[in-house]
Amino acid sequence: MEKILTEGVIGEYAIGGATAAGFHGEPLATRDIDVFCFLNVPEGSFLVSLEPVFKKLSKLGFSEFDEEGIIIHGMPVQFLAASNELEIEAINNADILHWDGHTIRVMKPEYLADIALTVGRPKDRARVVYLCELQDFLLQGTTNHTNTHENLTTTVGPKGEGVGTTARMGADM
Numbered sequence: 001m002e003k004i005l006t007e008g009v010i011g012e013y014a015i016g017g018a019t020a021a022g023f024h025g026e027p028l029a030t031r032d033i034d035v036f037c038f039l040n041v042p043e044g045s046f047l048v049s050l051e052p053v054f055k056k057l058s059k060l061g062f063s064e065f066d067e068e069g070i071i072i073h074g075m076p077v078q079f080l081a082a083s084n085e086l087e088i089e090a091i092n093n094a095d096i097l098h099w100d101g102h103t104i105r106v107m108k109p110e111y112l113a114d115i116a117l118t119v120g121r122p123k124d125r126a127r128v129v130y131l132c133e134l135q136d137f138l139l140q141g142t143t144n145h146t147n148t149h150e151n152l153t154t155t156v157g158p159k160g161e162g163v164g165t166t167a168r169m170g171a172d173m
Contacts, residue, residue: 011038
């Protein structure tokens with residue numbers, strides 16, 4: 001990540017999904033690493049393309065794909081262009097962590113919960129319950145998504161107290 005970032009292949013980025021959630025608490029099972037990023041789109045272009053990212057990764061020796069993404073050091077990585085205000089805000093406000101000799105950007109738990117609610121799959125709803133129980137979870141953390149946080153409060157409750165449907169579904173999984 002550091003190499004493609006410093007060479008301008010992508011703009012800023014943040015790791016999201018289950019991988020990011022694991023950085024804030026217990027490791028979670030996942031099949032891939034989700035990397036939300038800003039892509040440098042050529043002026044006048046109407047399409048966002050990951051081709052420059054894949055070309056650079058290929059030059060670095062990473063060209064194998066599986067169904068989840070490009071294989072980097074044995075793990076499938078999905079590059080996802082930030083496509084809405086929530087994802088943009090999550091990248092801009094990511095935690096900067098030092099891990100295994102590298103500096104990485106990881107989405108904060110409150111953004112991970114917001115994004116999980118917008119995706120809405122059962123595994124994402126279960127992750128919301130997990131995230132709300134984390135000590136560093138801030139219910140009012142995101143600024144542009146008050147409605148999502150109000151929904152989170154009524155379905156999960158502050159600090160994951162389980163007052164509604166989402167919490168029950170997560171507990172049954």
